[in-house]
Amino acid sequence: MPASNWFVAASLIAALILNFLPLQGEFLLLRPDFLAITIAYWNINYPHKMGMSVAFGLGLMMDVGNAGILGQHALAYCIVVYLTLVFGRRLRLFTPVKQAPQIGLVLLMMQWAIVLVALSTDSLLPDWQYYLATVAGALLWVPVSYLFTLLLRQKPDPDAL
Amino acid sequence: METVPQFFRHGPGPFTRLFVFILLSCLLIAEDTRLKYFPQFRQTIGVIIFPLQKIAYIPANIYDQIGEFIASFYLLEENEKLRRIYLDNREQLLKLHALEVENVQLRKLLGAVQQIETATKTKAVLAEILSTPRDPFSHKITLNKGSQHHIQLGQAVIDDQGIVGQITQLYPWSSEVTLLTDKDHSVPVQVVRNSLRSVVSGTGKNDELELRYLSVNTDIQQGDLLVTSGIGGVYPPGIPVAAVLRIERDPTGDFAQIISTPVAGVDRNRQVLVLALVQPESNESQEIPAIEPGKN
Numbered sequence: 001m002p003a004s005n006w007f008v009a010a011s012l013i014a015a016l017i018l019n020f021l022p023l024q025g026e027f028l029l030l031r032p033d034f035l036a037i038t039i040a041y042w043n044i045n046y047p048h049k050m051g052m053s054v055a056f057g058l059g060l061m062m063d064v065g066n067a068g069i070l071g072q073h074a075l076a077y078c079i080v081v082y083l084t085l086v087f088g089r090r091l092r093l094f095t096p097v098k099q100a101p102q103i104g105l106v107l108l109m110m111q112w113a114i115v116l117v118a119l120s121t122d123s124l125l126p127d128w129q130y131y132l133a134t135v136a137g138a139l140l141w142v143p144v145s146y147l148f149t150l151l152l153r154q155k156p157d158p159d160a161l
Numbered sequence: 162m163e164t165v166p167q168f169f170r171h172g173p174g175p176f177t178r179l180f181v182f183i184l185l186s187c188l189l190i191a192e193d194t195r196l197k198y199f200p201q202f203r204q205t206i207g208v209i210i211f212p213l214q215k216i217a218y219i220p221a222n223i224y225d226q227i228g229e230f231i232a233s234f235y236l237l238e239e240n241e242k243l244r245r246i247y248l249d250n251r252e253q254l255l256k257l258h259a260l261e262v263e264n265v266q267l268r269k270l271l272g273a274v275q276q277i278e279t280a281t282k283t284k285a286v287l288a289e290i291l292s293t294p295r296d297p298f299s300h301k302i303t304l305n306k307g308s309q310h311h312i313q314l315g316q317a318v319i320d321d322q323g324i325v326g327q328i329t330q331l332y333p334w335s336s337e338v339t340l341l342t343d344k345d346h347s348v349p350v351q352v353v354r355n356s357l358r359s360v361v362s363g364t365g366k367n368d369e370l371e372l373r374y375l376s377v378n379t380d381i382q383q384g385d386l387l388v389t390s391g392i393g394g395v396y397p398p399g400i401p402v403a404a405v406l407r408i409e410r411d412p413t414g415d416f417a418q419i420i421s422t423p424v425a426g427v428d429r430n431r432q433v434l435v436l437a438l439v440q441p442e443s444n445e446s447q448e449i450p451a452i453e454p455g456k457n
Binding site: 013016017018019020021022023024028029031051052053056059060061063064065066067068069070071072074075078079081082085086117118120121123124126127130133 | 176178185189206207216217221344365366
């Protein structure tokens with residue numbers, strides 16, 4: 001399956017739905033940001049498949065679904081796009097396992113952006129458990145990355161040559 | 162010089178684009194938290210994402226149905242148990258009714274000023290929690306009923322134990338509830354033991370509410386139950402809100418620090434009731450004021 005625009009759109013919508021899953025308790029605490037991971041994957045491996053404006057729009061949807069401040073996730077996802085675009089070429093040299101901690105850093109930056117926006121509306125600083133989602137996201141990067149590679153692998157053409 | 166080949170032509174660089182989008186989101190954040198010129202914008206997005214939220218809810222639905230299927234084997238026992246509870250409650254309800262009538266008569270005998278005409282009758286709409294966001298900054302949940310189901314801004318939301326929160330944002334098929342624990346939320350309450358009136362406010366932490374501005378020598382004890390006082394007309398009176406957890410009386414300070422915990426399962430339930438206050442006939446229809454986040 002080639003990385004068609006439809007495939008990119010479908011994966012992003014699926015990630016958004018996964019983010020909306022009604023979880024509770026520990027599962028909610030550990031839930032990684034599926035959408036951020038998917039956005040990171042496309043921008044590292046297929047830059048210019050999805051632009052920053054798409055990430056911005058998805059972030060707005062996430063904000064309304066999250067009942068949060070409008071623009072909070074939009075800003076965060078734009079930062080993910082920026083970081084993965086700038087460091088994408090370097091990241092592509094590594095295997096997904098070695099990419100995982102670096103993706104963790106990207107996700108941490110994203111969470112800090114979210115925290116900064118929240119602080120601007122006089123909120124309290126979240127406790128350390130808030131960052132469990134970043135760890136979960138970095139761990140999830142490996143299977144997600146392999147899954148996408150598997151789905152996108154093109155069948156060798158028997159009539160080649 | 163204008164004829165740059167297609168291959169080399171790119172839009173603005175990543176940093177420029179990031180800068181533009183950061184500016185745009187800062188504008189949006191200011192709009193959403195302070196200015197509020199275009200509430201329709203949020204509504205529109207809410208309508209767009211509603212089908213996605215519905216799809217995300219399917220697994221929970223399936224889980225519920227499996228649970229119901231297993232529970233159906235114990236239906237007779239459950240029916241028996243519920244009937245017993247119903248009879249118990251029924252008895253208490255009848256007593257309460259008699260007491261109410263008696264109360265009215267005694268008041269008339271005393272010639273007392275009629276109690277402030279607060280709306281005490283309520284209509285309830287059952288709603289399910291569509292999503293509980295993992296947002297440590299705002300304590301809100303989304304319900305699967307909206308303005309199309311005659312839900313209005315400012316209505317109280319309860320579960321079987323007590324107050325959960327208040328409707329603060331309406332979409333056509335869904336609505337947002339600000340929970341008691343949200344830092345911008347306050348509820349007028351009174352202590353059951355001695356009818357001391359006060360206001361309980363959220364602290365932004367889970368399971369923690371604060372009674373502010375009560376003096377050090379206030380008559381309040383650990384374990385006191387706080388119920389809604391009905392003042393303000395948002396919450397019907399007499400619904401449990403919180404229980405006092407601990408009191409710190411610092412003699413050097415002006416106010417006692419009183420921390421309480423909500424009695425309702427603020428972050429544990431799946432189904433909640435949205436209460437619509439039915440205004441008494443004699444009253445002119447009043448607007449139920451909704452709390453405004455950020456103005457506390």
